[in-house]
Amino acid sequence: MTNHWIDVKNSDCILIMGANPAENHPISLRYVMRAKDKGAKLICVDPRFTRTAAVADIYVPLRSGTDIAFLGGMIRYIIENNRCQKSYVSHYTNAPFIVNDQFGFEDGLFAGFDPIEERYDTAKWKFETDAAGLPKRDPTLKHPRCVYQLLKNHFARYDLKTVSRITGTAEEELLAVYEAFAETGAAAKAGTVLYAMGWTQHTTGVQNIRAMSIIQLLLGNMGLAGGGINALRGHNNVQGSTDHGLLFDSWPGYLSIPRESDQSLAVYNRNNTPASSEPRSTNWWRHFPRYSVSFLKAMFGEAATKANDFGYQWLPKCDDDRSYSWWKLFYAMWHGDIKGFFAWGMNPAASCGNVRIIRECLTRLDWMVHVNVFDTETSEFWRGPGMMPEKIKTEVFKLPACTTIEKEGSTTNSGRWMQWRYAGPQPLGESQSDGQILMALGRKLKRLYAQGGTFPAPILNLKWDYTTGGEFDPHKVAKAINGTFVEDVTLDGTEYKKGTLVPDFLHLQDNGSTSSGNWLYCNSYTEAGNQAARQGQRDGPNKIGGYPEFAWAWPLDRRIIYNRAAVDPAGQPWDDRRWVVRFDGEIRDGRFVGGKWEGDIIDGGGMPLKHPDGSANENGRYPFIMLPNGVGQIFTPGLKDGPLPEHYEPFESPILENPLSSQLRPPLLRYAPKVDLPAKADPSFPIICTTYRLAEHWHTVTRMMPWNLEMQPRVFVELSHELAAAKAIETGERIIVQSSRGKLECTAVVTHRFRPFKIAGQTLHQVGIPFHFGWLWPAAGTEESVNVLVATATDPVAEIPEYKSFMVNLFKLSKG
């Protein structure tokens, strides 16, 4: 989330699309309703009439996987009807930038497509630059190759009729949504979007979110209270686990993983530190070397020295341009290349797409370590459906973890708030905290490698002193993540003693004098104490519900990121009633000669872009501080599947013709051809299926809790009355849902929440299945995971599988 949960109450218009917070994030709905009580409009767009839809002012359905068409239509509406926040667009986005003349877009493909390798040469999408290396701009937005005009042309094809033909949404319904949300283009209005896996779990996942980001930039909604782009994340700490680098492509703090080309620390830093010719751009990533060196110091402590590149070579490097994401991981396991596997607090044998293949992969391992609170389909895979234990070689270690209720430590919510937990009861039985298990395992490995072994240096030199009295001490790790001065340092006349905590990441150094496990969290545990544990009830001076004394938010306790965009170029709020930050300047002759920012922690330093007299301020700073040019990216020159979003059909769809181009599917689509047999407009699988969650369950975990299981005991398929009538299916009856990958027996639930779509004269049905179940729980063993039906096809950038749209058929169970 760029904003946070409470901030939703500040919005004038809330678009909930690809999310269902009433059921999946229930407590958050109080802030949606608070906004609504104050007159905000609530829009819900979803294939199914959810409980969120039930409280919306406007609900419209769309066919799964057509979000870009829907949002593209909104982009067109905003431009055609002049609803952009013009000052915001021309000052704070790359809309005025001129794109080079090699760029083009024809029949669904951007310039530079290589049909053999199925990739783009992104060099074709660069901005034209002047002698100083700055992108050329046309502030009037009229140049035929400026981003604004390219955007306008690109989405001109997305008229109501075409969009309706793709999404199945009626034209008047599209218009109602577009009109309501585009009203937030007024400077003093804020619109927000709440999305979740309904947007990410598509083969166009990244571009779905890009499309909405473009809308939020056009309407001037980024940075504002009640604005922003807000991902409702699924796990209590999936924000924190991502921040701390539990993905193949990033070290903690989103430092890119070293690649084979990064043969030394200097080269690695150079390749990851962007240059900017724009003097008024903060270009925050210019500090990259301070963060990478401080991370290495946290990893290896005193063993990391300037002479050994701070231990840089002790850490693994990935091949250039190769992915190691979950499906590449299972691909390697399938081929026997992976011998050992940790399933640590995760249940891939229930939760991955095309899950039968995943289970088969586990049989090809030598060993697996499973750490969890409960048995899962992963720990028990060897005795699962169709398995013959006496033929399965995998050695399995099942370690009991305690719950988060029984241990101390921090968790980061979707709004980036880091909050401290305290230990309640002792861990049950012999269960232990993950921290305790990790410390013990690390010590054993260190002892083994002390006696010799392959490349022992990283293991022997790993800093591993995070215990107190033999017990894992989360405070010690939290301090290491924040960072310490490892020698006496004097910065700007202030002396910092060796061993003291670094106050914030502005103090981190690239010379080895500071350590910090994750620069993004530097400021969370300082000499002033554990900031995540704060419980202050007072709101900030702007009274927008930021509660700056409660918990701690990354970065630097900033509650709304991109908040420099919440003010006009002279530093004054677009809207005084819910201001986020403002510049209290000392003015002489119409010019700022000093002053300070007040309100939320300002994004970056410096002054407003303009003086009060309207002249440019050379000490001003652009608002999007993480980007080299300092402005929001309507056009993204580096994104590998395209600089602008474009509608393509899902991996599996009932449609054989894309009205927008002859390119039916995403050009960079990734899938495993040997195990994914795509049902493309296949009459055997004519029904669209999606997956979702229930208010009563949380992922695959609450099945073990009797109250929750009693409320929702079995896997079901929800279908419309029209489809039920056509198939002679009744509520309560067990039926078979089949895809090209597998079959699932489930209970039919016939409702009015799904309605058939009329698309190009054709009637299309969509059904939905909740994803909480699996063969192990409920204990009767009668249920199975919906993921036996789902494909492994992924988005080419984020590599998330397409759980939200695939093709099935329904069959009655034969009697007897």
Place this chain on the structure above:
Amino acid sequence: MELTRRRFLQLSGTLFAGKTVGGIGFDLGPMAAHARQLDSKSSRETKTICPFCSVGCGAIVHSRLDGDRRTIKIEGDPDHVINRGSLCSKGAALYQFVENENRLTQPMYRAPYSTEWKPVSWDWALDKIAHRIKQTRDAGFTYRNDRGNTVNRAANMASMGSAAMNNEECWLYQALLRALGLVYIEHQARL
């Protein structure tokens, strides 16, 4: 009879005074016994954050100071600025997440081709795991890739997990995995 909050408190107040009350139609005896455990002499309160979705609601855990020292109840934290004491259908059932007969309480081992689990000690399990890791890593460690570039990695081991851990544990986990040379490091964020 309509049972107002006021009437309920009157009735239950009478009950706590030790009298049998039929007026509300059910026996409050077990509830009274449960409530008695919550006094500050026999229980302690700790704050936690709900482990389910990412709203990050605050909860208060009451656990016994003596006996089995287990959880008595878990309720929403009224001082938490996001949830102000509320919990949803999942958070309200948190007690059953902690106090659950299906929880794993002992390390278990399944030998190759075996049809059953065998209980083992922590020390035995971690020793064996450390040996497996070392065997696998030492047998398949890659100093240089096909193009001759230094990569120093162990691509024959992989990890998935976990958003279910606290931040400090996530950081420690990535530190250990990367020191071992793993590149296949993934978790729920991509699924």
